[in-house]
Amino acid sequence: MSAEFEDVLLYAERPEWADVTPLPQYQGVDALAPINYSAEYQDATDYFRGIVKAGEKSPRVLALTWNIINMNPAHYSAWQYRYKTLLAMGADLEAELRLMDDFAVTNMKTYQVWHHRRLLLTALRSPAAAAAELAFTARVLAGDAKNYHTWSYRQWLLVHFNDDDEGGLWAGERAWVEELLEKDVRNNSAWHHRFLVVWASGVRRGDEDREAVGRTESAFAKDKIALAPNNPSAWNYLRGVLEHTKTPFATLTSFVELYIVSDAAEAPEVVDLDNPAPTEGAQLPCVHALEFLADVYEQEGGEQVAKAVEIWKSLANEHDTMRKKYWEYRIRDGLQGARA
Amino acid sequence: MSSSTSKLLIPLHVQYIQSLGESKDDLLYHLTAHLRMNAIYWGLTALNIMQHKDALSRTEMIDFVVSCWDDEAGAFGAHPDHDAHLHATLSAIQILIMQDALDRVDVDRVVKFILSLQQPSGVFAGDQWGEVDTRFLYCAVNALSLLGRLHELDVEKTVGYLRQCRNFDGGFGAVAGAESHAAMVFVCTAALAILDRLDEIDQETLGWWLAERQLPNGGLNGRPEKLEDVCYSFWVLSSMSILKKIRWVDADKLIGFILSAQETEHGGIADRPGDQPDVFHTHFGVAGLSLLGYPGLADLDPVYCMPAKIIERMGLRRDWEALPRKTE
Numbered sequence: 008m009s010a011e012f013e014d015v016l017l018y019a020e021r022p023e024w025a026d027v028t029p030l031p032q033y034q035g036v037d038a039l040a041p042i043n044y045s046a047e048y049q050d051a052t053d054y055f056r057g058i059v060k061a062g063e064k065s066p067r068v069l070a071l072t073w074n075i076i077n078m079n080p081a082h083y084s085a086w087q088y089r090y091k092t093l094l095a096m097g098a099d100l101e102a103e104l105r106l107m108d109d110f111a112v113t114n115m116k117t118y119q120v121w122h123h124r125r126l127l128l129t130a131l132r133s134p135a136a137a138a139a140e141l142a143f144t145a146r147v148l149a150g151d152a153k154n155y156h157t158w159s160y161r162q163w164l165l166v167h168f169n170d171d172d173e174g175g176l177w178a179g180e181r182a183w184v185e186e187l188l189e190k191d192v193r194n195n196s197a198w199h200h201r202f203l204v205v206w207a208s209g210v211r212r213g214d215e216d217r218e219a220v221g222r223t224e225s226a227f228a229k230d231k232i233a234l235a236p237n238n239p240s241a242w243n244y245l246r247g248v249l250e251h252t253k254t255p256f257a258t259l260t261s262f263v264e265l266y267i268v269s270d271a272a273e274a275p276e277v278v279d280l281d282n283p284a285p286t287e288g289a290q291l292p293c294v295h296a297l298e299f300l301a302d303v304y305e306q307e308g309g310e311q312v313a314k315a316v317e318i319w320k321s322l323a324n325e326h327d328t329m330r331k332k333y334w335e336y337r338i339r340d341g342l343q344g345a346r347a
Numbered sequence: 348m349s350s351s352t353s354k355l356l357i358p359l360h361v362q363y364i365q366s367l368g369e370s371k372d373d374l375l376y377h378l379t380a381h382l383r384m385n386a387i388y389w390g391l392t393a394l395n396i397m398q399h400k401d402a403l404s405r406t407e408m409i410d411f412v413v414s415c416w417d418d419e420a421g422a423f424g425a426h427p428d429h430d431a432h433l434h435a436t437l438s439a440i441q442i443l444i445m446q447d448a449l450d451r452v453d454v455d456r457v458v459k460f461i462l463s464l465q466q467p468s469g470v471f472a473g474d475q476w477g478e479v480d481t482r483f484l485y486c487a488v489n490a491l492s493l494l495g496r497l498h499e500l501d502v503e504k505t506v507g508y509l510r511q512c513r514n515f516d517g518g519f520g521a522v523a524g525a526e527s528h529a530a531m532v533f534v535c536t537a538a539l540a541i542l543d544r545l546d547e548i549d550q551e552t553l554g555w556w557l558a559e560r561q562l563p564n565g566g567l568n569g570r571p572e573k574l575e576d577v578c579y580s581f582w583v584l585s586s587m588s589i590l591k592k593i594r595w596v597d598a599d600k601l602i603g604f605i606l607s608a609q610e611t612e613h614g615g616i617a618d619r620p621g622d623q624p625d626v627f628h629t630h631f632g633v634a635g636l637s638l639l640g641y642p643g644l645a646d647l648d649p650v651y652c653m654p655a656k657i658i659e660r661m662g663l664r665r666d667w668e669a670l671p672r673k674t675e
């Protein structure tokens with residue numbers, strides 16, 4: 008708890024709160040819910056229950072709820088009443104956002120922090136405020152690039168203000184995600200966000216040629232795989248792009264074959280931009296590449312299924328023994344499909 | 348790790364859960380008041396699975412649950428002076444069913460409360476304040492089903508929202524557009540199982556995504572490139588169990604991981620070895636072990652996260668598959 012509360016009087020000792028009747032917490036009927044608090048927390052929540060009962064909505068309610076939230080960021084009744092008070096007072100909601108900025112950074116894992124902002128933004132109905140929030144969440148994610156609440160909030164902002172702003176909010180998303188992936192190519196949240204931006208939220212200006220977008224995105228994924236071949240997020244993205252654009256997996260065979268060898272091949276004399284080779288020192292063969300190639304063979308059917316089975320066997324017995332049962336299932340399923 | 352962690356320390360964990368109500372002096376106990384009802388549900392379910400369901404006083408527990416009734420809203424709060432909340436309401440119903448005391452609930456009012464929280468998009472809010480996500484949607488579907496009132500739900504609208512949360516990797520997120528996360532995969536999969544709509548799931552892709560959650564040390568994570576955590580033993584396994592793909596997991600390694608997260612002096616299970624135990628991870632660790640066929644445990648229903656026997660008796664069992672129970 009921060010030092011700023013240490014020398015503060017209890018509400019019970021403050022003359023300006025003398026008109027409020029504190030409401031002690033319900034005394035539990037049994038051993039499961041008895042009461043024995045820190046004096047400060049108990050005092051504040053007693054006065055909180057008092058003002059809720061009286062229905063008071065005033066600046067001192069904001070100060071009181073701010074105090075409680077600082078002691079217990081998960082106290083959802085305090086959040087809820089604070090929000091109602093802000094609305095009732097016609098308070099400056101953007102000022103509330105600024106007040107909450109540092110608090111949100113410190114308590115980014117608390118759901119209420121983000122929900123409060125969501126309510127404020129909904130009430131503000133301002134694309135400009137939403138744009139400022141995108142910048143704010145970017146700042147938060149710079150500290151913890153995988154925080155789920157922060158990401159969900161950002162995604163909500165983009166979807167919620169989509170129509171008001173003719174998609175303008177989305178304009179910087181792809182470049183920003185690319186920056187995040189530069190920093191950490193294994194950030195699954197960023198890969199997910201890229202899929203949302205490019206594929207799962209409509210077609211934006213400049214992106215109308217979906218085949219071209221598909222080629223760009225699959226090249227992007229291949230480049231990232233080359234940097235870190237055993238990165239499930241990049242492989243998932245690549246598969247997602249192929250499936251979304253109904254592109255046969257077989258079109259990537261020559262790329263994938265570079266990743267199934269036991270040792271990285273000598274650097275080729277001519278760099279093949281369509282098929283970037285694994286970075287030096289990468290751990291090969293890559294399980295995701297083996298799996299991908301087996302899928303290609305299985306899709307081709309007929310004679311090719313035997314090749315898929317060989318790969319699945321190697322995964323079950325050597326390269327991915329933890330998921331042996333899964334690979335055995337693929338073998339049975341693949342053979343059955345070939346017979347059918 | 349010492350040899351004492353190669354087995355589930357049932358008597359110690361029972362003691363740990365019993366002791367939880369005793370140390371109310373610390374502030375932490377009060378900071379978690381908003382989860383009190385859930386904590387009792389976690390503790391009681393874990394006790395049921397460990398076959399010690401009477402280790403906590405039934406009367407005291409029922410009295411506590413009843414004292415959390417919010418008469419203005421017509422549902423339960425997490426704590427006697429708290430506003431009604433959907434999550435607390437589900438836990439209250441689950442506790443009362445496990446204690447065979449559902450007659451203490453005004454079912455009509457609770458159903459009305461639950462249905463009032465559905466949003467135009469189909470998702471549910473947790474309370475009147477309006478936090479929305481798929482966790483609350485699951486709480487609503489589960490509670491309505493337990494109360495025998497699922498027919499009052501707008502199923503198409505509900506499933507419509509779940510469809511919006513489905514991602515290209517086969518998983519589900521907390522809200523439309525959000526990243527796949529094992530806990531959200533569980534709530535969405537279990538909700539669809541209760542609604543008999545598992546056809547909405549790309550089962551092969553999701554099954555593989557779930558199998559990929561297992562890490563070399565045997566533990567499961569919730570998203571790619573994240574750390575393993577005991578609670579995912581439930582989120583991931585229950586989903587696999589509902590999709591009948593639980594055999595894809597390396598059970599021995601996962602059992603080893605969960606057991607290694609036990610606190611061997613005072614009991615309880617932590618999120619991972621060496622951390623402080625809590626009732627949440629104790630419950631989900633035991634739940635995971637039950638689904639893995641660990642000897643001496645009762646069967647857990649992965650859809651409702653309650654003892655399977657009770658769900659069967661209520662005629663609510665869905666078509667899931669756990670690993671066969673091992674003998675010592």
Ligand SMILES: [Zn+2]
Nearest residue numbers: 576577578618
């Ligand atoms: Zn956990």
